Amino acid sequence: MLACAAFFSGAALRVCDGLLPRLARDFTITPGAASQVVISFAVAYGLMQLVFGPLGDRYGKARLMCAALFGCAGGAAASALAPGFDALVWTRMLWGMAAAGVIPLAMAWIGDNVPYAQRQATLARFLTGTLSGMMAGQLAGGLFADLAAGWRGAFFTLAVGFALVATLLLRRVRRMPAPARSASTGRGHFGRDLWSVLQVPWARRVLLAVGAEGIFLLGPMAFLPTYLHHRHGLTLAVASGLIALYAVGGLVYAVSARRLVATLGERRMVLLGGVLMSATFLALWLSPWWFAAGPIALLMGFGTYLFHNTLQTHATQMAPASRGTAVALFAFCLFAGQALGVTLAGWSVDHLGYVPMLAAAAAGLAVAGWAFAGALGRRVPPVH
Numbered sequence: 001m002l003a004c005a006a007f008f009s010g011a012a013l014r015v016c017d018g019l020l021p022r023l024a025r026d027f028t029i030t031p032g033a034a035s036q037v038v039i040s041f042a043v044a045y046g047l048m049q050l051v052f053g054p055l056g057d058r059y060g061k062a063r064l065m066c067a068a069l070f071g072c073a074g075g076a077a078a079s080a081l082a083p084g085f086d087a088l089v090w091t092r093m094l095w096g097m098a099a100a101g102v103i104p105l106a107m108a109w110i111g112d113n114v115p116y117a118q119r120q121a122t123l124a125r126f127l128t129g130t131l132s133g134m135m136a137g138q139l140a141g142g143l144f145a146d147l148a149a150g151w152r153g154a155f156f157t158l159a160v161g162f163a164l165v166a167t168l169l170l171r172r173v174r175r176m177p178a179p180a181r182s183a184s185t186g187r188g189h190f191g192r193d194l195w196s197v198l199q200v201p202w203a204r205r206v207l208l209a210v211g212a213e214g215i216f217l218l219g220p221m222a223f224l225p226t227y228l229h230h231r232h233g234l235t236l237a238v239a240s241g242l243i244a245l246y247a248v249g250g251l252v253y254a255v256s257a258r259r260l261v262a263t264l265g266e267r268r269m270v271l272l273g274g275v276l277m278s279a280t281f282l283a284l285w286l287s288p289w290w291f292a293a294g295p296i297a298l299l300m301g302f303g304t305y306l307f308h309n310t311l312q313t314h315a316t317q318m319a320p321a322s323r324g325t326a327v328a329l330f331a332f333c334l335f336a337g338q339a340l341g342v343t344l345a346g347w348s349v350d351h352l353g354y355v356p357m358l359a360a361a362a363a364g365l366a367v368a369g370w371a372f373a374g375a376l377g378r379r380v381p382p383v384h
Helices: 002-014 020-027 036-059 061-080 085-099 103-113 116-145 150-173 190-198 201-221 224-232 236-286 290-315 320-351 355-378
Strands: none
Touching: 002 061, 002 085, 002 103, 002 116, 002 150, 020 085, 020 116, 020 150, 020 224, 036 061, 036 085, 036 103, 036 190, 036 320, 061 085, 061 103, 061 150, 103 116, 103 320, 116 150, 116 224, 116 236, 116 290, 190 201, 190 320, 201 236, 201 290, 201 320, 201 355, 224 236, 224 290, 236 290, 236 355, 290 320, 290 355, 320 355
16 A cells, blocks of 8 residues: 555656646746746655654654645645646645655655664565656656646546545554654654754765755756657657656666665665766767667666665664654655756756756766765664
């Protein structure tokens, strides 16, 4: 059930990538301006982590996740009915606020219930739902962009999916026992929980690394279908389909995670992930063949999750007594980074073109992988 929730949440995260040219055409704006629908979602998603995380620690992660899924259904339906672009930006913001309570709370629930030694592999399996949703969302965005139903049809489809999963999860949540409130969350305020995580030096390193991932990976990624559409003259459905193979690379990682962790170890996984992410952005820039974008995107996805899932595993152990808050801060930094990255990438696309965006992404991801791998090498492993 968690994977089903993650599927639709993943689809919501990526559905607008393929829709940007259609939105630009429908509202007579530039692709950079159309990216406000991505930015508003990411900003709201990130900020609401600071609410959902502490609330999950206090009142139960599964219950809040169920409420968030119903909120996503409402936000998606409202977005589909938006009368204009400004209204769409606001409804996407409301949708992002609700979506903030799905994947991060599910991760924190896994952190509460799965021992650390098995957590990397368990999170990898959970990723299959998120990644399948991202792939489906990206494909659906491109397909709906070429259909008469357009972005309204894409958002209505997601609204129905969210409502169905929320209803099924509600039936299970009603049978769950009331959650036990942890000692740390019963006597403080949200600010105290957040501060307790930020006081941990290793937590600050993890948060900085995932913020860099948001800026240099998720930001430029929003424009990759548009880039292929403009450079190679592909339809939006084909361009989105090629970039959707990114999620297949993540799935390859997910099914081989246990073996990869045992063979490479976390440090080499992070280093290799940074190299692959950097090299694939350079390859998209330099390759003259449109069909090469598919395998390039697949390698990008594989590299991403070598890097990201290691960060994610450390996020679940940064502050065990306030795990929901810690994972919420992790997601906040990722999506705050994405919002900044989309803003910068959109400005680059509108004023400088795509090449500076791709080159900056390649450089930033290489440095992020190298820096976090070095930090892992210097760290004394904790006892679990």
